[in-house]
């Protein structure tokens with residue numbers, strides 16, 4: 613997709629809505645690899661120069677996500693990617709797999725998630 617100010621605003625809005633539903637602080641959103649590289653190194657560790665390869669990335673300890681607009685071709689993939697990265701933010705220890713995908717589907721359907729609680 614081509615990034616223009618309208619799309620950028622639309623993405624920030626969507627991220628805000630989903631962040632609220634998933635009970636995570638609204639993350640800062642990076643939309644180009646340039647923006648990733650402009651961030652301080654320690655914030656984007658592990659996903660800087662490789663960022664261009666992915667549809668999106670979640671920097672879990674940073675309340676920071678990257679949505680790779682250049683690589684995303686339509687509205688549906690965009691929504692999917694936003695929800696995917698926010699599920700990473702809400703469930704920081706969960707890796708990809710069946711359970712992860714189920715949470716993404718639930719998120720897309722509008723499910724609300726309670727705030728993350730550290731296990732005692």
Ligand SMILES: [Zn+2]
Pocket residue numbers: 696700708
């Ligand atoms: Zn992922």
